[in-house]
Amino acid sequence: MMTFSIVPLSTRRGQVPVAMRGEAPRMPPLEDDYTDIMRKAQRGTGKGAIVLARETGLEESFLRAVANGREQPAEEQARRIARALSLDPGKFADAVFQRWHPATALPNDVRHHINAPHPSNGYLLFLEQTRIAALVDPAGMPERLLRAVADGPFHLRYVLITHKHADHCDATAEVARAFPEARILIHRHDASAIGALEHRAMKLQDGEHVPFGEAEIRVLHTPGHTDGSVCYLFRNLVFTGDTLFAGSVGGAMGDASTYGDILHSIRMRLFALDEQSVVLPGHGPPTTIAQERSHNPFFTES
Incomplete structure (x- = not known):
């Protein structure tokens, strides 16, 4: 497996980490910090600062400042x-104090790219012997995607779209023109x-x-981020789009679908x-999956 050096967690969200010449590719920072997690949980539970103040005994102004990143709560405050937002207390505190980052290597049969100018991930899943490939979430500058396929060189069999947002599919037309035989997959919703x-x-x-070599790519409908959000499962790899992030959720x-x-x-x-x-x-x-069960604050089970 290819290994990555880790970007410091202070890297600003939305920035695309770039490796220096001669360095290994750098691992992106976590998508969500504790403020994102808190705001998502507040929206999902419908608990604004007034309700949260009543349930936590903390000042309303302090809670607003925490949610906006102007204050960092102490351990017990976190x-x-x-608890008031139905998050796991220990896991949320870990997010506040940046005590966890996943240690996972990119599999050998996957190539990763950033869908610049979007800060979203794109992937090429491929079979080494046949060079057959599937492009996951065609977005951003199409020439970069076409070059990634050509650099394999790969035979593009599928274009897999996890959901409808532009930062995951706005280059579909250009990719489809370049590879008219590639089959486009997207949920009907x-x-x-x-x-x-x-x-x-x-x-x-x-x-x-759909068949992919001697195995198959399976579709898991995971509504919530959008009504038609799907994840694609191939053997022990699952491409989750904006459903599940390291340490957070979309x-x-x-x-029609909800936080629940x-x-x-x-x-x-x-x-x-x-x-x-x-x-x-x-x-x-x-x-x-093991790390998310153990560290994702949105889930209280270990």
């Missing part, structure tokens, strides 16, 4: 906030995002699968996978 290409896409439902932005749905999707669909499954998220560094 635990009180977590999100398919309108790719416009006229919807007619040639495989509009997915939960449990569908925001609930679906028209995204937590349910992760708990019932993703945490049911083998613990050693490698999670390749839409933002931030790779992780594993």
